[in-house]
Amino acid sequence: MLTSLIEKARDHYLQQLPFVLYRKPKEAKINGIFQSDDVLHGVTDFSESGFVFAPFDDDDTVILIKVDEKLEEIIQPAHIQATLDTVEVTDDVFAKGAFVDMVEKAKDVIHSGDIEKVVVSRKKELPVSASAIDIFMKLVGTYENAFCYLWHHPKIGTWLGATPEILIKSTGNSFTTMSLAGTQLANGTDPVPTWGEKELEEQQLVTDYIGRVLEGKVTKLEIGVKESVRAGRLWHLRTKITGNFKKGELGSLIRSLHPTSAVCGIPKDRAKKFIMEHESYNRLFYTGFLGELNLTKEFSRNSNSRNQENNAYRSVRTATELFVNLRCMMWEPGKATLFVGGGITAGSNPQKEWEETENKSQTLLKVLLD
Numbered sequence: 001m002l003t004s005l006i007e008k009a010r011d012h013y014l015q016q017l018p019f020v021l022y023r024k025p026k027e028a029k030i031n032g033i034f035q036s037d038d039v040l041h042g043v044t045d046f047s048e049s050g051f052v053f054a055p056f057d058d059d060d061t062v063i064l065i066k067v068d069e070k071l072e073e074i075i076q077p078a079h080i081q082a083t084l085d086t087v088e089v090t091d092d093v094f095a096k097g098a099f100v101d102m103v104e105k106a107k108d109v110i111h112s113g114d115i116e117k118v119v120v121s122r123k124k125e126l127p128v129s130a131s132a133i134d135i136f137m138k139l140v141g142t143y144e145n146a147f148c149y150l151w152h153h154p155k156i157g158t159w160l161g162a163t164p165e166i167l168i169k170s171t172g173n174s175f176t177t178m179s180l181a182g183t184q185l186a187n188g189t190d191p192v193p194t195w196g197e198k199e200l201e202e203q204q205l206v207t208d209y210i211g212r213v214l215e216g217k218v219t220k221l222e223i224g225v226k227e228s229v230r231a232g233r234l235w236h237l238r239t240k241i242t243g244n245f246k247k248g249e250l251g252s253l254i255r256s257l258h259p260t261s262a263v264c265g266i267p268k269d270r271a272k273k274f275i276m277e278h279e280s281y282n283r284l285f286y287t288g289f290l291g292e293l294n295l296t297k298e299f300s301r302n303s304n305s306r307n308q309e310n311n312a313y314r315s316v317r318t319a320t321e322l323f324v325n326l327r328c329m330m331w332e333p334g335k336a337t338l339f340v341g342g343g344i345t346a347g348s349n350p351q352k353e354w355e356e357t358e359n360k361s362q363t364l365l366k367v368l369l370d
């Protein structure tokens with residue numbers, strides 16, 4: 001079924017113009033933002049408005065797609081045939097050897113006391129025949145709790161993903177962020193998982209790190225309780241963190257959060273150096289962030305508990321909603337490059353870390369191999 005939103009995206013792709021399609025967690029509506037020329041815009045201080053796409057490397061340019069046109073539509077998503085268990089964990093000996101070596105090196109550096117935690121990753125390439133739009137529609141139909149997107153800029157490329165992690169969500173001067181780390185495969189029978197020491201410690205390090213970088217920068221900082229959340233076939237540990245920031249400080253807040261230790265490590269600079277030296281590829285936009293920056297939204301609220309319509313009032317404010325670019329891939333005609341990683345601490349087992357990256361790759365493989 002061709003809809004005006006999907007038709008517009010196809011047309012933009014054919015004309016090689018920038019656009020993004022996205023569906024927020026638990027929403028039915030698909031959004032499209034379309035830029036009418038192919039200029040590559042960069043963000044300078046996060047006072048801009050549009051859809052941002054940021055690389056992992058916080059020294060590189062954050063890209064902005066300008067909102068020349070914004071469309072919204074409720075579209076019937078594509079459902080996939082594959083059952084949860086049809087994609088097998090593979091044992092690619094060469095890739096596994098290199099990854100396990102990197103985890104061992106990371107553990108050596110952690111034991112030497114230089115780094116406390118580092119997130120290492122790898123990529124996985126495979127042939128694909130599906131179009132980026134078809135893959136996007138399957139992601140939307142499969143992962144209702146994730147932020148699903150298809151992003152295209154002719155000067156950069158095409159990316160897709162279904163991420164479970166919020167970097168920052170803000171309206172006015174209040175914000176929410178989260179510490180998300182620790183992974184285990186969902187077992188059909190367990191309603192909620194039991195967590196081991198390694199995962200609990202790994203996630204606590206991320207929560208403490210976020211608390212430290214925000215302290216002094218924000219007011220009313222509140223750190224919630226640990227909860228287990230589902231992301232496709234995986235469980236993660238999550239802690240919600242909220243607070244208020246001063247007018248004009250959104251950019252500095254984003255810059256201090258990214259990259260969190262859920263995707264880089266502790267301390268940030270040494271972990272980033274380890275990643276740059278030991279991962280044999282450039283992460284590009286994997287573990288960067290993406291989403292709406294300073295978009296105008298209408299909020300309506302009832303001022304009366306009896307819910308009388310004439311008491312409802314509306315206000316127009318700007319809102320920002322950014323997600324960490326996880327469970328993502330770069331799409332090229334005929335080829336997909338998937339990116340997956342995991343947090344390494346003193347207690348990591350290299351074989352288990354490999355299996356964890358294989359499990360994480362299934363989020364996209366399930367849709368690609370359908």
Ligand SMILES: C=C(O[C@H]1C=CC=C(C(=O)O)[C@@H]1O)C(=O)O
Nearest residue numbers: 181182183262326340341342343
């Ligand atoms: C780096 C990734 O996940 C992060 C987010 C959640 C759990 C993670 C973990 O358990 O290691 C990672 O910190 C990835 O999916 O590639």
